[in-house]
Amino acid sequence: MSVHITTLDDRVRLRQDDSSPLSTQEYFVNMGPQHPSTHGVLRLVLKLDGETVREVIPVLGYIHRGIEKMGEHQSYRQFVHLSDRLDYLSALINNWAVSMTIEKAANIELNDRIQVIRTLMAELQRIQSHQLWWGVFGMDLGAFTPFLYGFRDREIIADIFEETVGARLTMNYIQPGGLMYDIHPGFVKRVKAFLQYFKPKLAEYETLLSGNVILQERLRGVGRMDGQTALSIGATGPVLRASGVPLDLRKSEAYGSYGKVAFDVVIGKNGDCWDRYWVRLEEMRQSMKIVEQLIDNIPEGKHMVMKPAVKIKLPEGCYYNQVETARGILGVYIVSDGKESPYRIHLRTPNFNNLWAITETAANWRLGDLVAILSSLDVVVPDIDR
Amino acid sequence: MMQATDKQENPTRSGLVTAPELKRHGFFRNVFSGIKSLLEGMKVTFHYLSHPSTVVTQQYPENRATLKMMERYRALLTMIHDENGLHKCTGCQICHDNCPNASINVVTRSNPVSGKKELDRYIWRMDSCTFCNLCVQVCPFGVLKMDGSFEGAVYDRRLFVFTLNHYAGPAAGLLAKVADPEERKKMIEPRDRYSGPVPLNGQELAGVKALKKAESGCCGGSGGCCSDSQGSQGSKEMK
Ligand code: SF4
Ligand code: SF4
Numbered sequence: 367m368s369v370h371i372t373t374l375d376d377r378v379r380l381r382q383d384d385s386s387p388l389s390t391q392e393y394f395v396n397m398g399p400q401h402p403s404t405h406g407v408l409r410l411v412l413k414l415d416g417e418t419v420r421e422v423i424p425v426l427g428y429i430h431r432g433i434e435k436m437g438e439h440q441s442y443r444q445f446v447h448l449s450d451r452l453d454y455l456s457a458l459i460n461n462w463a464v465s466m467t468i469e470k471a472a473n474i475e476l477n478d479r480i481q482v483i484r485t486l487m488a489e490l491q492r493i494q495s496h497q498l499w500w501g502v503f504g505m506d507l508g509a510f511t512p513f514l515y516g517f518r519d520r521e522i523i524a525d526i527f528e529e530t531v532g533a534r535l536t537m538n539y540i541q542p543g544g545l546m547y548d549i550h551p552g553f554v555k556r557v558k559a560f561l562q563y564f565k566p567k568l569a570e571y572e573t574l575l576s577g578n579v580i581l582q583e584r585l586r587g588v589g590r591m592d593g594q595t596a597l598s599i600g601a602t603g604p605v606l607r608a609s610g611v612p613l614d615l616r617k618s619e620a621y622g623s624y625g626k627v628a629f630d631v632v633i634g635k636n637g638d639c640w641d642r643y644w645v646r647l648e649e650m651r652q653s654m655k656i657v658e659q660l661i662d663n664i665p666e667g668k669h670m671v672m673k674p675a676v677k678i679k680l681p682e683g684c685y686y687n688q689v690e691t692a693r694g695i696l697g698v699y700i701v702s703d704g705k706e707s708p709y710r711i712h713l714r715t716p717n718f719n720n721l722w723a724i725t726e727t728a729a730n731w732r733l734g735d736l737v738a739i740l741s742s743l744d745v746v747v748p749d750i751d752r
Numbered sequence: 753m754m755q756a757t758d759k760q761e762n763p764t765r766s767g768l769v770t771a772p773e774l775k776r777h778g779f780f781r782n783v784f785s786g787i788k789s790l791l792e793g794m795k796v797t798f799h800y801l802s803h804p805s806t807v808v809t810q811q812y813p814e815n816r817a818t819l820k821m822m823e824r825y826r827a828l829l830t831m832i833h834d835e836n837g838l839h840k841c842t843g844c845q846i847c848h849d850n851c852p853n854a855s856i857n858v859v860t861r862s863n864p865v866s867g868k869k870e871l872d873r874y875i876w877r878m879d880s881c882t883f884c885n886l887c888v889q890v891c892p893f894g895v896l897k898m899d900g901s902f903e904g905a906v907y908d909r910r911l912f913v914f915t916l917n918h919y920a921g922p923a924a925g926l927l928a929k930v931a932d933p934e935e936r937k938k939m940i941e942p943r944d945r946y947s948g949p950v951p952l953n954g955q956e957l958a959g960v961k962a963l964k965k966a967e968s969g970c971c972g973g974s975g976g977c978c979s980d981s982q983g984s985q986g987s988k989e990m991k
Contacts, residue, residue: 375852445854448886511797518808532824532898538884547886574793579786612768630767644771675846675890
């Protein structure tokens with residue numbers, strides 16, 4: 367395999383073919399870094415022919431904060447709070463990924479209560495993340511109402527988190543050795559109320575958006591990607607599953623309490639925008655199923671198996687662990703030299719790879735479809751740059 | 753524990769749900785089902801339009817009196833002072849060492865009477881704090897807590913750096929052992945929110961006048977964030 371490296375400068379040099387007076391002219395347009403439908407500071411350089419997208423070149427780095435480098439100067443316990451700032455809509459799952467890597471490396475045994483609460487939190491977070499995506503997706507396609515509905519329902523989960531975690535976005539709740547707090551006494555009641563509330567709302571989502579003929583026409587067949595391509599660019603999560611590859615770490619690795627609950631892996635058939643849309647909607651249903659099975663069966667036990675101020679040192683070596691966030695596989699790679707802070711931390715973030723699907727899927731679609739495709743990939747930009 | 757039946761039946765079941773195929777029909781059927789789908793969507797929105805009870809928008813700041821954050825909500829780091837205005841901080845600096853952002857500076861002094869090391873100033877930089885809650889967790893004496901006062905906006909960034917303790921002196925437990933009230937008085941020295949040796953802690957900057965010491969009443973007792981008085985004070989000082 368040979369790697370061909372080009373710079374942005376090379377790629378935006380136009381080779382104009384002026385031989386015929388009828389030949390059209392291709393041109394470049396920047397979409398972003400400040401653009402409402404790139405959901406953050408993502409810059410896409412588009413090669414356009416009229417309104418048809420010929421090529422998409424993602425340009426990154428506008429929200430690079432050097433989280434991996436910062437990790438080298440923080441203790442393991444401190445690093446967890448930086449993972450909130452990767453994919454902030456999966457903050458709790460990111461916390462879990464980092465904590466689990468540290469726990470496996472340091473051989474910290476957890477009790478069932480911690481595992482069940484972690485699983486519950488992760489699933490609530492997944493629902494919340496998909497709710498937000500659903501609203502934003504609707505907005506990107508020109509329907510503002512779903513945005514409001516998505517945020518309205520998201521608020522209820524945010525309240526659940528606020529009560530137990532004390533934060534609404536940057537959680538830092540799941541820590542090496544357990545959880546920052548035990549669940550609030552009102553947690554179970556609130557979650558049950560949410561389940562009861564959200565089920566009819568999900569049906570409403572279907573009527574409002576999924577059944578809408580305009581939405582269907584804008585999604586059907588648009589931005590197709592087959593499973594082979596998806597795998598080759600390293601796409602994970604709903605993007606990969608929509609292309610028909612049933613890879614879900616919750617099923618295949620069964621970490622946490624996922625081995626004890628029944629749920630289905632949701633896959634698509636064609637890998638188009640519609641499948642990506644539908645996979646996420648159905649995943650909300652599956653997540654609710656998981657929450658339902660666990661919420662009445664939270665075992666007794668301590669919420670933390672370590673003292674909060676105890677310094678964690680990992681034995682020398684390399685450790686890798688991955689979990690399924692709302693957007694795909696988050697891998698945490700730690701190189702330890704036996705000191706209190708890691709020698710090197712690398713994060714394999716789902717959005718970085720998922721973004722590259724845009725180069726495969728958006729070519730030869732119209733500019734308006736590009737927005738739909740980008741939105742269906744559900745990228746969170748701070749996770750790409752980290 | 754999970755129910756045994758769940759455990760045996762389900763883990764191996766690798767169920768797959770596949771997305772439904774969207775079908776195209778004849779022209780007329782498409783037109784009618786399309787219109788129907790749009791009307792159904794509109795029915796949902798009209799339902800909300802005609803039912804004011806479903807409105808969830810909160811009228812902030814009109815609802816300030818009733819707006820309560822949850823008890824664990826992390827918005828403002830506070831040092832717990834008991835009814836006598838005493839805190840339990842020993843100045844051990846564990847929180848200082850554990851803060852990932854160096855947002856805490858625990859300045860210690862030796863007591864003018866007993867000569868023991870104790871807390872002088874507990875300086876918190878709200879501007880660089882990420883509200884990770886580690887400081888609250890690691891304090892061995894439970895001195896700190898996160899308060900839900902979220903209205904922290906100010907007009908002058910220097911107001912984000914402030915002192916949390918109300919006095920410099922020994923912790924409540926040690927002070928209780930001193931019987932003589934005169935001696936007790938000598939051991940402690942009041943501290944207010946904005947004054948001190950740290951740059952930005954209300955100090956003079958090039959072209960900006962030093963902040964006035966906070967009037968008593970502003971956070972004197974509760975330690976809560978009184979953004980109004982701070983804000984107006986800050987903006988006046990800027991001019
Ligand atoms: S909450 Fe975290 S960042 Fe803020 S002062 Fe405490 S330890 Fe530091
Ligand atoms: S707040 Fe707690 S940890 Fe920090 S210096 Fe005081 S006693 Fe020590």
